[in-house]
Amino acid sequence: MRFALQEQVFTAGEAMAATGLTRATVLGVCDGLVDAGWLEEVVDGAGVPASKGRPARRYQLREAAGVVVGLDAGESCLTALVADLRGRQLGKRRRNIDSHALGRAGRVAAAQELISRTLSDAGCGASDVLLTVVGVPAPVDSAGLSPAGGEFWQLMNAGFAKALPGAVSIENDANLAAVAEQAQEPSANVATLLSGERFGAGLIVDGRLLRGRQGGAGEMRFLDVFESSPGLGDGGSDGLGALARKWARAEIQSYAGTTSLRELSGDAIQAEDVFQAARGGDPLAADIIGRLGARLARIAVVLSSLLDIERVVIAGGISSAIGPVLEHARRLLPADTGLPLPALVASTLGADAVVQGAVESALIQIRREPLAIFPKAARSGPRTVQEGPAA
């Protein structure tokens, strides 16, 4: 009942090739999907390459069926993205927030408002939304819930399900980033490291996203055990961006050599400053880059050796500046293992990886079970009263 062809206008013949089904069956399914409101027949004859034989009937996704919403509900930033059923962006908005000041209800309200505005930008309303997928920086189990013990996790997974438009599904942010990367370049064994403020990984092994009992797969707490955090007592779960900032701020005074980073006020140094200084040849910054690379290399080794991961993607806001760290990490990968080394690459999605993955995930869910969702203004929605054997 799933149809793989949804990108553009398609004919029954193409669907037959893609699904292996017979023409009669394909047309039957298309009929059903037209009835349900998911597809519409294209009557406009423009652009047909004038072939021999009877012209094929052509179908396309019915745009009016609705839109999907992706929401990256980070700790300090919300991003909403409205897209049509082909994944084309119709609107996007970003807004900084202070989650700890807002609390759970405040996060939900801020998300509601941001989505509402983004929908306006896109020229549609809440009733057009078929499915909203939310990414949160917390483990999320298959029911959309986070472990009861974690206060931070409960704040992040703030109970969006009832408040957002359309059906709502909640997912871990790194998992969504992995979905986005998987859509960009399919691979059966990838890890996507979401590495800005916190470290989190979306793990795809044997073509499937790992979740774990409570959604904890991909958490990076294990770094705490091995990295005895020289200098700082904080968690190994800090992302590369956070580490670059913290290390720089902590070391500009004690560092023996000269460093351009001192010119900045200590509290003002951001991760981006460190990367930029390193590009300019600053020795302290280069040292920090080296340590970040070493850290990344260790993570890559664990992922590749324990899970046979073939590609490690660094995603998140810092992915555009992460190049030098990757180069350093590549040099540190052990060369003598029997298995090929994982490729270390930077995401091309930048800060939008999570929200793009959210949209992609929504589209995947809809494609998988279109008949479980009612498109807007379906020609025959929930069945009207039937004459029948209800006596």
Next chain:
Amino acid sequence: MRFALQEQVFTAGEAMAATGLTRATVLGVCDGLVDAGWLEEVVDGAGVPASKGRPARRYQLREAAGVVVGLDAGESCLTALVADLRGRQLGKRRRNIDSHALGRAGRVAAAQELISRTLSDAGCGASDVLLTVVGVPAPVDSAGLSPAGGEFWQLMNAGFAKALPGAVSIENDANLAAVAEQAQEPSANVATLLSGERFGAGLIVDGRLLRGRQGGAGEMRFLDVFESSPGLGDGGSDGLGALARKWARAEIQSYAGTTSLRELSGDAIQAEDVFQAARGGDPLAADIIGRLGARLARIAVVLSSLLDIERVVIAGGISSAIGPVLEHARRLLPADTGLPLPALVASTLGADAVVQGAVESALIQIRREPLAIFPKAARSGPRTVQEGPAA
């Protein structure tokens, strides 16, 4: 087409309850399986609890359909197990080998001979074997092959497929141990550590066994990176048994205190001696136990934090003596994580975990697709000549 009820005699009513299908459907399937030779109807009325109504037809697995063979093809030891379709052991043999002296062909020949003898013990022959599952200490991909680069792996995965009776499937040994443990106590997120000479893990996440691109999931090479092997330069991939032995042998001279282990000739010390000395209160042995526990705790932390594993099972020959190491490791698990700690338990299968898992895996494959395999002396095997439209 799969049937879940195969343990004992069962009725259509029971199968209906188990599968949710209709009586008519269940009986139809049973008919087909009787035809194919997998089931037989029980006519002996003994043991029927004398109920009201028409007596149910009762079916059971047809023992004569064949047997399965499990083979643990370790580096220094082969174990073969012949079992019937209910998993009951019909014969078992173990034999020590020197793989490096035998080479690939020698390993295959030794396996052939061992299986042949075990089949004799069980009162059957090679033609009775439906499926042989082989566990090897090497990564194995879904095609049964090991990475081309690894010389040791190629020696272990010695090309058994063409030489052993029945259909043959090759699997990683730790993965098979995981299957065996899973059969003992089902759980969706378990790691089974096969830890005698070498470390290897069978990882079950979200109810599925992880494989990885080249079958490398569960390899423990990452330990090399973190454990800088104090004292010994050897690989972190050594199992707990190997480490206990190596550490004891290396330290009996340099150890400052008194230790009963000195009474043994250095080259004669085995892992079992260390565990026994520790039970007797020997300080060096206790120290080694402590270090093994610390190592195990670190592994457990990685598995639980990265994969949200809820249970870590220690399997293999040393599992019976591993208790004190587990106790030590449990005390070292961090207490402050938001997620529950993994349970550390010893396997109850001892040295038979892999071979038991091989048999279990064979039975699972047969249950999943009975009609893909022809049972022996099927009443209607490969279809005989049909009158048909073959003109």
Next chain:
DNA sequence: GACCTAAATATAAGATCCAAATAAATTCTC
């Protein structure tokens, strides 16, 4: 217009399953 072609339709048939009616085999009751 005759002819060709590829697709759409129509029709029949098989497979799979369920639901309901019918038949069979047994125990229980009188």
Next chain:
DNA sequence: GAGAATTTATTTGGATCTTATATTTAGGTC
């Protein structure tokens, strides 16, 4: 032992999904 009650087996019809095989249709080309 006859008949009721009970439980299961068997049969029948139908719904659904799919394939296979005509047959029709909507365009081209000559």
